[in-house]
Amino acid sequence: MSKINLSVKIGKVAFKNPVTVASGTFGNTNEYEPYVDFSRLGAFVTKTITLKKRVGNPMPRIAETPSGMLNAIGLENKGLEDYVENKIPYLAKIKTHLITSIAASGPEEFVKMVKVLDKQKVVTAIELNLSCPNIRGKGIQFAKHAEEVGRIVKSVRDNTSKLLITKLSPEMGNFFEIAEITVKSGTQALSLINTIKGMAIDVYKRKPRISNVTGGLSGPAIRPIALRYVYEVKRMLDIPVIGMGGIANWQDAAEFIIAGAHMVATGTVNFVTPRASMDVLEGLEDYMKRTRVHSMDELRGSLKLPEHILKYE
Amino acid sequence: MYDIRVTVKQNKRVSDGLWVLSYHAPKTVKKILPGQFLQFRLTSSTDPFLRRPFSAYKIKGDVIEVLYEPVGVGTRLMSQMKPGDEFCSLGPLGNSFTPVKKKKVLMVGGGVGAAPLVFMAERHVYDKMLLGFRNKSVVLPKSEAPGSKSNWIYATNDGSVGHKGFVTELLEGILKEGDPKQYFIYSCGPKPMLYEVARIARKYKVDGELSLEERMGCGVGACLGCVVETQDGYVASCKSGPVFSIKDLTLEGLKSE
Numbered sequence A: 001m002s003k004i005n006l007s008v009k010i011g012k013v014a015f016k017n018p019v020t021v022a023s024g025t026f027g028n029t030n031e032y033e034p035y036v037d038f039s040r041l042g043a044f045v046t047k048t049i050t051l052k053k054r055v056g057n058p059m060p061r062i063a064e065t066p067s068g069m070l071n072a073i074g075l076e077n078k079g080l081e082d083y084v085e086n087k088i089p090y091l092a093k094i095k096t097h098l099i100t101s102i103a104a105s106g107p108e109e110f111v112k113m114v115k116v117l118d119k120q121k122v123v124t125a126i127e128l129n130l131s132c133p134n135i136r137g138k139g140i141q142f143a144k145h146a147e148e149v150g151r152i153v154k155s156v157r158d159n160t161s162k163l164l165i166t167k168l169s170p171e172m173g174n175f176f177e178i179a180e181i182t183v184k185s186g187t188q189a190l191s192l193i194n195t196i197k198g199m200a201i202d203v204y205k206r207k208p209r210i211s212n213v214t215g216g217l218s219g220p221a222i223r224p225i226a227l228r229y230v231y232e233v234k235r236m237l238d239i240p241v242i243g244m245g246g247i248a249n250w251q252d253a254a255e256f257i258i259a260g261a262h263m264v265a266t267g268t269v270n271f272v273t274p275r276a277s278m279d280v281l282e283g284l285e286d287y288m289k290r291t292r293v294h295s296m297d298e299l300r301g302s303l304k305l306p307e308h309i310l311k312y313e
Numbered sequence B: 001m002y003d004i005r006v007t008v009k010q011n012k013r014v015s016d017g018l019w020v021l022s023y024h025a026p027k028t029v030k031k032i033l034p035g036q037f038l039q040f041r042l043t044s045s046t047d048p049f050l051r052r053p054f055s056a057y058k059i060k061g062d063v064i065e066v067l068y069e070p071v072g073v074g075t076r077l078m079s080q081m082k083p084g085d086e087f088c089s090l091g092p093l094g095n096s097f098t099p100v101k102k103k104k105v106l107m108v109g110g111g112v113g114a115a116p117l118v119f120m121a122e123r124h125v126y127d128k129m130l131l132g133f134r135n136k137s138v139v140l141p142k143s144e145a146p147g148s149k150s151n152w153i154y155a156t157n158d159g160s161v162g163h164k165g166f167v168t169e170l171l172e173g174i175l176k177e178g179d180p181k182q183y184f185i186y187s188c189g190p191k192p193m194l195y196e197v198a199r200i201a202r203k204y205k206v207d208g209e210l211s212l213e214e215r216m217g218c219g220v221g222a223c224l225g226c227v228v229e230t231q232d233g234y235v236a237s238c239k240s241g242p243v244f245s246i247k248d249l250t251l252e253g254l255k256s257e
Ligand SMILES: Cc1cc2nc3c(=O)[nH]c(=O)nc-3n(C[C@H](O)[C@H](O)[C@H](O)COP(=O)(O)OP(=O)(O)OC[C@H]3O[C@@H](n4cnc5c(N)ncnc54)[C@H](O)[C@@H]3O)c2cc1C
Pocket: B037, B048, B052, B053, B054, B055, B056, B066, B067, B068, B069, B070, B071, B072, B073, B074, B075, B076, B112, B113, B115, B116, B212, B213, B214, B215, B216, B242
């Protein structure tokens, strides 16, 4: 049988395969080293960092919910300087592309961060996390307005030659308008989706189950919603998508690719099955062999739509 | 650190409310130390979704035993498991208790928090095992003691076994009597109990270690869902812990939510 070509290209970057991990669900450096050979991943994505250290939210930060979990970690991280000094030396040894996820309070802070990261050779791509739902008050905010998002993406674009990815959440009310403006402002791929706001209550204590009251829902519970966003964005915009949201096995991953995703990421499921990304990769390859698909280009967006849907186009 | 599929060897009650589940894990037993824990995936379905953490309780040859109390969906599922049933065990995870040589060890356990202390007692000498339980139905019987049983002392909230009141009252009683400097404490149990242990340890200037049982997500330091407050700020209790020196923790951080 001829060899299967798992590689995918986004912008000028060739990824060896379409399987990656979701920011914040795979640690910062060596957390999953005992279970996964990182060099087999299409890319390694680190937890969102901010310019300055953030302590994050008080406990409890997570709560289990049906087929998923709520989290309000609050972007705890040690800041950009620590990332460059203490994380990058480890990350540089991983033989795959590195995607660095960042969040900031506005265009100026994003630009400050990007200028530093642009000098880091090992960073292949910068992912703008414009969609963390767990931040309150001043400082970093959930980017809500399309124009503001446009300004952020544009100013970042003007300051780096790295591959630029923007991560969005359905929580952004005018989602499709925002998606479009990020593309117009120069993003080269979209990461879809970040968590969806949810809530759970302990009825005996009559208290919210997480201290932030609301948190981001993730895991298989959100998969159909995530898939729908990937599908609809791909119908509307010509932009590579990194699909995520409840992907737990190769079938789930194949759904996102057939809907049009260039790459797929395992997220919360890593917590349950540390090897999940590898299971997805091996399962996908086997599926392609069995169904005689030779390349990702052949599988991607190959969704067969009913006649009556096509007629409306 | 291994993520392995294992088979239940035995699953039995040791009192009305406490169970011991055992399984073969030849590679894991070679590495695991007292205080370290395992993350169990009890079902291949997504309900319950997350793994459940359990301390190693005893090691017998190639077999790991965990002590547990059915309190929710996961632990109830566990209590229904039969010899031959399969589940996934990830571990050993986290750090372990630091053995001490020149001090007399006082162990202070609350409920299933006794588990890592019994494992410690299996491997190291200790002076007294002080155990607190809600009532008689959940008392860990002396027959579970490795070696001598005479230094196991109980407290129950209702006085149905041993001292009526909190196990921390037993601890304070001992520290009041002798020179506190001769002692070292290992403790594990519910947060309000650990808070008391830490408060008393500070009052009598006794060193010791606490094993924290925070709600956990990943168990490997990735999700940052189980942080505890230390003198240097938040750290993930699954990776930097679950065992912490009492000195490194803040009393404020041990207060219940
Ligand atoms: C490092 C570590 C070691 C542990 N060792 C043991 C052990 O040896 N034996 C044992 O029986 N248990 C141990 N636990 C606790 C055990 O993991 C929980 O009891 C178990 O996860 C509960 O799962 P469940 O599905 O039965 O309960 P759930 O249905 O998830 O919860 C039942 C109730 O307990 C609460 N709850 C669950 N977990 C915690 C927690 N960690 N802290 C406070 N409240 C909680 C929930 O909010 C809910 O109200 C340990 C925990 C940790 C972190």
